[in-house]
Amino acid sequence: MPVTDYQTLKDLATRIRIHSVESTSAANSGHPTTSSSIAEILSVLFFNTMRYKVCSPKDPASDRFVLSKGHAAPALYGAWAETGLFPASDMLKLRQVGCNLEGHPTPRLNFIDVGTGSLGQGLAIADGMAYVGKYFDNSDYRVYCLIGDGESAEGSIWESISFASYYKLDNLVLIIDANRLGQSEATQLGHNLDIYQKRLEAFGFNVYVVDGHDVEQLVKAFDQAATVKGKPSAVVAKTFKGRDFPGIEDKDNWHGKPLGPETERVLKHLRSLLKDKQGPLKFTIQPPTARVPSVDITNIKLPFPPNYTLGEKMATRAAYGTALVKLARSNPRVIALDGDMKNSTYSEAMKKHNPQEYIECFIAEQNLVGVAIGATCRDRTVAFISTFAAFLTRAFDQIRMGAISRSNINFCGSHCGVSIGEDGASQMALEDIAMFRSIPGSTVFYPADVVATERAVELAANVKGITFIRTSRPATTIVYPNDHVFEIGKANVLFSTNNDELLIIAGGITLDQALLAAETVAQQAVRVRVLDLFTIKPIDKQAIISNARQCKNKILVVEDHYPEGGIGEAVLSALAEETGIYVKHVAIPKVPRSGTPTQLLDYYGIDAPHIVGYIRELLKRGKTLSTI
Amino acid sequence: MPVTDYQTLKDLATRIRIHSVESTSAANSGHPTTSSSIAEILSVLFFNTMRYKVCSPKDPASDRFVLSKGHAAPALYGAWAETGLFPASDMLKLRQVGCNLEGHPTPRLNFIDVGTGSLGQGLAIADGMAYVGKYFDNSDYRVYCLIGDGESAEGSIWESISFASYYKLDNLVLIIDANRLGQSEATQLGHNLDIYQKRLEAFGFNVYVVDGHDVEQLVKAFDQAATVKGKPSAVVAKTFKGRDFPGIEDKDNWHGKPLGPETERVLKHLRSLLKDKQGPLKFTIQPPTARVPSVDITNIKLPFPPNYTLGEKMATRAAYGTALVKLARSNPRVIALDGDMKNSTYSEAMKKHNPQEYIECFIAEQNLVGVAIGATCRDRTVAFISTFAAFLTRAFDQIRMGAISRSNINFCGSHCGVSIGEDGASQMALEDIAMFRSIPGSTVFYPADVVATERAVELAANVKGITFIRTSRPATTIVYPNDHVFEIGKANVLFSTNNDELLIIAGGITLDQALLAAETVAQQAVRVRVLDLFTIKPIDKQAIISNARQCKNKILVVEDHYPEGGIGEAVLSALAEETGIYVKHVAIPKVPRSGTPTQLLDYYGIDAPHIVGYIRELLKRGKTLSTI
DSSP, X not given: OOSSOHHHHHHHHHHHHHHHHHHXXXXXXXXXXXXXXXHHHHHHIIIIIOBOOXXXXXXXXXXEEXXXXXXXXHHHHHHHHHHTSSOGGGGGGTTOTTOSOOSSOOTTSTTOSSOOOSTTOHHHHHHHHHHIIIIISOOOOOEEEEEETGGGGSHHHHHHHHHHHHTTOTTEEEEEEEOSBOSSSBOSSTTOHHHHHHHHHHTTOEEXXXXXXXXXXXXXXXHHHTTOOSSOEEEEEEOOTTTTOTTTTTOTTOTTOOOGGGHHHHHHXXXXXXXXXXXXOOOOOBXXXXXXXXXXXXXXXXSSOOOOOTTOEEEHHHHHHHHHHHHHHHOTTEEEEESSOHHHHSTHHHHHHOXXXXXXXXXXXXXXXXXXXXXXXXXXXEEEEEEEGXXXXXXXXXXXXXXXXXXXXXXXXXXXXGGGOTTOGGGOXXXXXXXXXXXXXXXXXXXXXXXXXXXXXXXXXXXXXXXXXXXOSSEEEOOSOTTOOOOTTOXXXXXOOTTOOOEEEEOTHHHHHHHHHHHHHHTTTOOOEEEEOSEXXXXXXXXXXXXXXXXXXXXXXXXXXXXXXXXXXXXXXXXXXXXXXXXXXXXXXXXXXXXXXHHXXXXXTOSHHHHHHXXXXXXXXXXXXXXX | OXXXXXXXXXHHHHHHHHHHHHHHHHHTOXXXXXXXXXXXHHHHIIIIIOBOOTTSTTOTTSOEEEESXXXXXXXXXXXXXXXXXXXXXXGGGTTOTTOSOOSSOOTTXXXXXXXXXXXXXXXXXXXXXXXXXXXXXXXXXXXEEEEETGGGGSHHHHHHHHHXXXXXXXTEEEEEEEOSBOSSSBOSSTTOHHHHHHHHHHTTOEEEEEETTOHHHHHHHHHHHTTOOSSOEEEEXXXXXXXXXXXXXXXXTOTTOOOGGGHHHHHHHHHHHOSSSSOOOOOOOBOOOOOOOOOOOSSOOOSSOOOOOTTOEEEHHHHHHHHHHHHXXXXXXXXXXXXXXXXXXXXXXXXXXXXXXXXXXXSOHHHHHHHHHHHHGXXXXXXXXXXXXGGGGGGHHHXXXXXXXXXXXXXXXXXXXGGGOTTOXXXXXXXXXXXXXXXXXXXXXXXXXXXXXXXXXXXHHHSSSOEEEEOOSSEEEOOSOTTOOOOTTOOEEEEOOTTOOOEEEEOTHHHHHHHHHHHHHHTTTOOOEEEEOSEEESOOHHHHHHHHHHTTTEEEEEXXXXXXXXXXXXXXXXXXXXXXXXXXXXXXXXXXXXXXXXHHHHHTTOSHHHHHHHHHHHHHHHHHHTTO
């Protein structure tokens, strides 16, 4: 028996359709037909199947729902309006600047966990939520994720399907809204639901194929799914785009269009379908019964400080693993995720410390990021994601959406730049700083040594938003004492003399080389200053300007990154409104090649001997600069 | 019967193993165990199955081979060394700066079509090659793509599997090297080959499961695959990592490691396996028999010029479609690919013009880009890829690898910036310029109007490397006459008066608004100049500097992009070595929200009234600037 009676579920579906049409027509944009195909799925989930609190939409004990096909937002908003969370009249402000009912869902709304709208990303997030529910919270809340059929062409969906199956996420239900039509033409599989079924079963899912407009079939499928253990379930729902919109249902060329002059005709028809035309409808929303542990992820600290020896050499990537384990000792909700690179990124240290706090995501970086986003929702965990920095480009769209989702997720990208050596260009991150700098609100750490790396990890665990820590493969000299206090956005002068004539700004391997160069020229009474930014974003604008002014208005930036978007441009941005400062910028100008790290630093002109050369050239040039 | 006898194929496999061990030990880095698992697959493909010319490794009539698991490069190089293409002694220079036998394959080698090494990308490229073979060349050359089992976790692989199946690429054979071991632990499916088979069959493949170290089974599988029509084939090969390396075979912790002290012991064992210890081995390489049309993709021109009216308004995205069709009339090898956005990006015009020149790639952007890369290999086509610019972030890794592959592929990203309006942040590209600028050798067009857009498309078709054309959703004013001659790297002054006091640099919608602002203030005798860069990369450094100098050393940059990596930083980079120029940079500072385009341009301060405000502020400030 349903919790809410079938006729009421049907009426709720129709009301969701009415909201979708009214709101998109009021906005004169949006996706009413896409909303219509999922109306029964939402009515059954929200008014029968899911356990949650309307008054507290993100209660940790509640079932989760992720609308991966975010363009069906009007239907989702309509469902929540029907729960009574907000007045249905708000729907008419859809997509307006003054209203948080945006074109696609974002967490500006208190009932939305993550932003969606770039397709294929919701299931990874649902995987992360389900993983946390099953393995961290040891709780029985359930996770529902609704994707479109066109969306199932995204490979990321299959990464997430594979992950759910591998980790036996029996608390997860994937729903495919098979409405047959994509944006610009029919989907690859159309209404051949048996193919979806075969594919999902081959990937280890328990599958129900249902009529997605039949509330009874939906109720039963979700009820049965809840009883299946050891594997995730999927409900493949045969639906029609524009369902119950006469003359529009199942027709091409109605994607993403309000109904315009058809609005009133369709609304009239929809209203005629309501059995209970007055309302309020009598429905039951089941409260959550799951027990969830209370979790505190604030104020996470290294329980003991870095313990290294100044002047020795060690790779920053190694300190990443060390710091992770320290944080995990301080708070067991600190977790690490990796894409089968853990023995190179050093996240393996976490797995060795406690396998429960490590999630192996295999070679599937998009899902890796999505799982982390899901795992951090409702503040359940503090997630650190690692792989080669180059391969994080694979998840740029997920990272971008992570910012829209207001996710607090932390990345560590190892093996940056040509300094990795022999493996060659495909493995070298040379655009990673550009990528992470472009993420709104991000924090980009480029720790100079192992001491700085440990503190970067600690700071990352506490700062909001998306963080990125760039680590290097080769060992670099330890330049900070163990008790150095690091701050986000605070640069440190690592080398200076009296009367410096040039400011050098570098990072990682080039900072290491710049210090060598500074020491070399100092022996010949050539005075330069070396600044470590620590964070490339936010950047210590004040330190750059004041140090540059003290160094005769000359800056040399040397970085193991392509010229665009890296340290050089970050420094130039900081100086945009300053005048009179000359910047020479040295970076990797083209696709690099294989070679030993030493050979490549020389070949691309970013090693100490080359830096000595730039210093000499700049100091000569300095004599003419003063005339500008 | 095999073309080369089975024993010789076995010896060739052993010799491939010997090369792999010797070369990686000489380099003291690399992946001998990963190479070993594919030795028989390569010996059978290169010395029995494939038809090709050793003397002309990229002959268009030849069968193609893509080593998607690029870290097995030593095996591939070893196979080619055995064909006689280059001396086997070159193998000992593997991974050295002076040698093109890099850590992962790149087209610096004349027998490599595309760079690989970021996993999961090769099959999309093979799909593109096979699509061209079947549908454009109407030829019977075949395409073989070898992936790793760990690699099959990449969702992009399943996008490509789906594409191959949908388009019935029966000239394609996917080989999965199921060696059971990933980099840091066992793969998800281990040696459960039946699961691979089920999954591939569910996705529409004809599948053979074989012992990947049995040359006879491999020969037969490839022979049979060649007879299957209407669907692609897959060979799932059960293999062992480090095969024939005693004590190392099938063991953990041997990924990406040369054999070190084990080298001589293993080599001795391998040599003992050779039946013919002296050589040269007698083998047959079958020459190509496929007929391929000769193709000329040089000097592609718009057959007739743009035809618009100055001062009218039109969206640049619309001109993209128009220009595509014009180019296609000039050369039928110009093709368009889209990810189910063709009715928004206007690539639909190409499908309407000639469905044969349009490839629908559905909602799978990674495969979309890979297919284009494959389609352009060996100069068979000129490919234009379009979708919302925001969704191109999904393929950043493919684009990055495209540069390593020296691909000539062209992107058009529509719906950039907040100017798209109601759909909200998930659909707004605000990091696309940053992304494409970071690609080595890229050309980034930001056409001001429809005239400029048509010429950008024409120029893109001819320039080498990766190009990006950023188009806008709203209509903008036509500012160029139809006969304007555009050049890459050449900016144009669109508005100026005598004695200008400020240079405004903007793009797309903000250029439109800047021109309005300039006209507004001109009525009050405030004199500003407006510069259109046309290409953000390469950037017209000289024009920026000279115009800034003529405009009292003051620049205002206004852009519909995040602050990092966009026009502002490109301009600042151009000015790095100049001093005395003040730059005010206005961009979108945070994750935006839904609203009408007009509301959002106002909300984020990039519309004409705001620009008027910045002008006034800067001109006031100018009075104090002169003292710096």
